[in-house]
Amino acid sequence: MTDKLEMTDAEWRKKLSPEQYHVLREKGTERAFTGKYEKNKATGEYHCAACGQRLFDSSEKYDSGSGWPSFTAPAEDDAVEAHRDVSHGMVRTEVVCSKCEGHLGHVFPDGPGESGLRYCINSAALDFEPED
Numbered sequence: 001m002t003d004k005l006e007m008t009d010a011e012w013r014k015k016l017s018p019e020q021y022h023v024l025r026e027k028g029t030e031r032a033f034t035g036k037y038e039k040n041k042a043t044g045e046y047h048c049a050a051c052g053q054r055l056f057d058s059s060e061k062y063d064s065g066s067g068w069p070s071f072t073a074p075a076e077d078d079a080v081e082a083h084r085d086v087s088h089g090m091v092r093t094e095v096v097c098s099k100c101e102g103h104l105g106h107v108f109p110d111g112p113g114e115s116g117l118r119y120c121i122n123s124a125a126l127d128f129e130p131e132d
C-alpha cells in the first residue's frame, strides 16, 4: 500500500509549473508530439512530476507513434491506478499516480507487449532520471 500524498490546491499551484498543474491536477492533455519525453530513448526511470514516485522505466517505453510517451507497463503494479473516464463522450481508462492521484494519461488495450496495454502518458506528468 502506498501512503497517499495530499496537498491543497494552492500548494500544488506553487509546486508545479502551469503546464504540469494543468495536466496533473486538471486532467489536461498536452498536445501530441510536443512533450519533452515523447522521443526520449535514454535509459532511466520516469518519476511522477508531482510527488516523485517512480512510475515507469525506460525498458517499458516504446514508440507508439501516438505523439505521447508510451509504455507497456508501469514500473510496479501499484505505482499507478486506473479509473473509468467517461469525459469527452468517450469511455476510456484514466491512469493516475497511486501516491498523489495526479492525472498521468490513459491506458488503452492496443499495446504491443505481453500485457497488451499501451500506457499513453503526458510528458508534463513525468520527471525523467537518467541512469548513471
Ligand SMILES: [Zn+2]
Binding pocket: 048, 049, 050, 051, 052, 053, 097, 098, 099, 100, 101, 102
Ligand atoms: Zn504522484
